[in-house]
Amino acid sequence: MKKILEIGLGVVTGIGGFLEAGSLATAAQAGAEFGYQLLWAIALGTLCVIVLVEMSGRLAAVSHHTVVDAVRERFGIHAFMVPLITVLLVSLITLGAELGGVCMALQLATGIAFQRWAVPVVVVAWGLLWRGSFGLIEQGVSLLGLVTVSFLVAAIRQHPSAPAVAALVPRLPDHEPARYGFLAVSILGASLTPYVFYFYSSGAIEDRWTRGHLWINRVVATMGMGFGGLLSAAVLVLAALVFHPRGVRVDSYAQIGRLMTEALGDWGFPLFVLSLGIACFGAALEISLTIAYMIAQGFGWNWGENVKPRDAARFSAVYTLALVLATALVVIGVDPLRLTNISMALTAVTLPVAALPFLVLMNDRHYLGPHVNGRLANVVVVLVVVLAAIVAVVALPLQLMGG
Amino acid sequence: MRLVHDLLDIQILDARRRRAGKVDDILLEIRAGRPPRVAAIEIGALTLARRLHPWLGSLAARWAQRAGPAAPHAVRIPWTAVRRIERRQIHLRIQATATPLWSLEGWLAKLYTHIPGSGR
Numbered sequence: 037m038k039k040i041l042e043i044g045l046g047v048v049t050g051i052g053g054f055l056e057a058g059s060l061a062t063a064a065q066a067g068a069e070f071g072y073q074l075l076w077a078i079a080l081g082t083l084c085v086i087v088l089v090e091m092s093g094r095l096a097a098v099s100h101h102t103v104v105d106a107v108r109e110r111f112g113i114h115a116f117m118v119p120l121i122t123v124l125l126v127s128l129i130t131l132g133a134e135l136g137g138v139c140m141a142l143q144l145a146t147g148i149a150f151q152r153w154a155v156p157v158v159v160v161a162w163g164l165l166w167r168g169s170f171g172l173i174e175q176g177v178s179l180l181g182l183v184t185v186s187f188l189v190a191a192i193r194q195h196p197s198a199p200a201v202a203a204l205v206p207r208l209p210d211h212e213p214a215r216y217g218f219l220a221v222s223i224l225g226a227s228l229t230p231y232v233f234y235f236y237s238s239g240a241i242e243d244r245w246t247r248g249h250l251w252i253n254r255v256v257a258t259m260g261m262g263f264g265g266l267l268s269a270a271v272l273v274l275a276a277l278v279f280h281p282r283g284v285r286v287d288s289y290a291q292i293g294r295l296m297t298e299a300l301g302d303w304g305f306p307l308f309v310l311s312l313g314i315a316c317f318g319a320a321l322e323i324s325l326t327i328a329y330m331i332a333q334g335f336g337w338n339w340g341e342n343v344k345p346r347d348a349a350r351f352s353a354v355y356t357l358a359l360v361l362a363t364a365l366v367v368i369g370v371d372p373l374r375l376t377n378i379s380m381a382l383t384a385v386t387l388p389v390a391a392l393p394f395l396v397l398m399n400d401r402h403y404l405g406p407h408v409n410g411r412l413a414n415v416v417v418v419l420v421v422v423l424a425a426i427v428a429v430v431a432l433p434l435q436l437m438g439g
Numbered sequence: 440m441r442l443v444h445d446l447l448d449i450q451i452l453d454a455r456r457r458r459a460g461k462v463d464d465i466l467l468e469i470r471a472g473r474p475p476r477v478a479a480i481e482i483g484a485l486t487l488a489r490r491l492h493p494w495l496g497s498l499a500a501r502w503a504q505r506a507g508p509a510a511p512h513a514v515r516i517p518w519t520a521v522r523r524i525e526r527r528q529i530h531l532r533i534q535a536t537a538t539p540l541w542s543l544e545g546w547l548a549k550l551y552t553h554i555p556g557s558g559r
Contacts, residue, residue: 100526108461109448109527113490116448167556336450336461336482338544346557347457349547 043255049174050260051267052181056319057137058130058226058380059268060312061373064292066219067275068284069212072203075272077220079204081227082265084420086258087413088391091398092233093253096240099403103237104333106403107393119393120334122386123230124327130229130379131323131358132365135161136372137316140289144309154366158359161320165355170242170341173325177318184267184315186307190299191270194277217431222377224424225384227265230391231326238329242342250407271295289373324362328355381435384428391421440524442477451482451516451529459535463487466515477518480529482540484511508546514539 066074092103099106108116138157139150164173209216245253274295279286286292289312296304325341332339332351345352365375395417398409440446442465453459460482468478485503488511489496499511516538522530535541551557 105450109450112443112448113463113487117491163556166554167559332458334461335484335487336458338458344557344559345554346548346551349544349551352551353547 039252043252045175046252046256047259047263048182049178050256051263052178052184053174053318053322054261054264055181055184055187055267055271055311055315056226057133057312057316057372057376058222058229058383060137060271060315061286061289061292061376062219062222062226062380063268063271064275064279064295065286065377066223067272067277068279068286069219070209070216071276071280072273073207073209074216074220074223075203075269076206077223078227078265078268078272080206080420081224082261082268084224084416085227085232085265086261087416088228088233088394089236089261090254090257091394091409091413091417092237093240093245093257094250094407095398095403096237097245097247097249097253098405098407100241101403102241102329102333103234103394103397104330106397108334110397110400110403111393115393116334119389120330122389123234124330126379126382126386127229127231127323127327127330128358128362129365129375129382130231131320131327131362132370133372133376133379134316134320134323135359135362136366136370136375137289138313138320139366140372141309141313141316144290144293144305144312150372151367151369154363157317158363161317161324162356162359164321165324165341165359166345166352168341170239173321173341174239177314177321180314181318183307184311186296186300186303186311187267187270187274190296190304190307191273191277193299194274196273196277214431214434217427218381218435221384221424221428221431222380223268224420225380225382225387225428227268228387228391228421228424229380229383230387231323233394234330235322235326238326238333238339242340247407274299287373288371320362324355324358327358328352381428381432384424385432386425387421388425391417445527446477446480446524446529449524449527449529451480451531453531453535454522454533456530457535459531459538459540460514462529464490479515479517480521481513481515483513485513489513508543512539512542516540 063078095106096102107119135154135157136150139153142153143150278295278298284291293305293308296308300307328351329339331354337350338348339351340348395414397403401408446465447462449462451459451462462480463483463486464481465477466479466481467475469475485499488499503510503512520531520533522532536545
């Protein structure tokens with residue numbers, strides 16, 4: 037019974053926590069500009085994130101190491117600094133994008149400019165991290181995050197046609213190949229942000245997972261991330277049905293706001309604002325914690341969201357500092373959607389640096405004994421990660437040159 | 440035991456299971472006519488900086504001279520203070536709070552007593 041509850045909670049956490057600024061914005065842009073054509077990128081990204089999240093839970097349950105602990109131990113300090121610094125920088129920008137998303141939701145709700153919301157939002161976020169336990173943050177935010185299921189409801193009410201399923205097979209675009217590639221890697225970046233699996237492995241340690249959790253881990257990763265990916269797909273389908281026929285290009289969050297009004301009427305806009313705000317707020321909390329986890333675990337400091345701030349003093353100082361730095365990006369008025377697009381593309385470029393050492397580790401019997409990776413998991417991760425990085429390196433300059 | 444593989448960069452826990460840093464470096468004692476042995480482990484940002492690059496090490500050392508709790512340090516824990524190694528973690532006999540390992544942590548914790556909720 038307790039295990040079933042644990043699975044239920046885990047799956048809900050995955051679904052409620054899946055959508056954030058990056059996945060929402062990239063899916064909406066892709067649907068608006070290319071119809072159903074980029075659905076395959078969401079499917080591929082979701083498949084790969086299921087594999088990565090399952091891996092990080094398995095590592096924690098079997099070796100009692102977080103990904104960060106194990107990477108430093110296995111590869112030494114020199115090799116460890118490269119993913120550490122890269123992921124930290126990208127995570128900070130992503131944190132800015134998520135905070136910007138929350139502020140944008142508040143602007144859409146109140147009409148008061150988003151920059152002005154930055155400080156109040158960050159104070160509330162910091163207060164929750166300072167006073168809340170890991171369970172409160174993870175589950176509380178995810179339960180609220182279930183409001184994002186409204187995208188799925190709206191998409192179903194729009195009666196998507198059969199070509200949607202056909203778009204699960206990757207194909208070349210019929211126009212603007214650079215933009216198509218850019219959006220494809222942004223979608224992959226949004227699905228595969230490293231903070232997700234770093235966060236998950238830290239959570240497994242906080243919840244004291246053992247080998248007995250291995251099958252729970254498998255179910256939670258597959259169903260939580262799988263259904264989460266379905267929400268991203270729903271956003272893309274909605275944008276394909278609502279924006280694409282009218283030739284609307286998504287340049288701001290305010291435009292994405294009309295995503296559900298056709299299907300849900302008067303409820304559409306408030307539900308969108310609520311979804312955007314909660315999804316981004318949840319992600320902001322998780323990214324702040326992940327930044328603190330990474331530094332504290334990397335240098336061996338006391339860490340844990342279940343520990344009082346004064347007993348993990350440097351850990352709490354790191355998330356405080358991260359929130360301050362990321363807020364600065366919002367306060368100076370960088371457009372939140374722009375920030376989101378930049379951070380997702382950067383995530384895609386830096387994916388190999390974060391994911392490949394982790395993959396080597398997952399094949400090391402010193403850590404995993406008989407629970408090392410199967411061949412399929414290795415192939416999926418290498419293929420998707422390397423593909424995303426190559427396309428990103430090619431598409432990013434083209435996109436920037438083309439404006 | 441393979442020093443680099445099994446000792447370097449692993450987690451250190453103190454007598455009360457507080458996480459007290461990673462093994463940032465290992466000090467060997469060379470003995471005449473006998474095999475060398477581990478004399479101490481070294482922990483701290485100063486050690487880490489030196490290991491990353493000599494240039495970074497001297498930069499950090501210069502900064503460390505300007506005292507303060509945030510200054511990087513290099514703390515040597517004698518091997519006699521190690522109780523056991525288990526599951527790739529070092530368990531110490533001593534409490535980290537009694538060593539300079541805890542200087543920044545302790546300073547911050549004291550600062551936090553002025554902020555409500557720090558002890559939840």
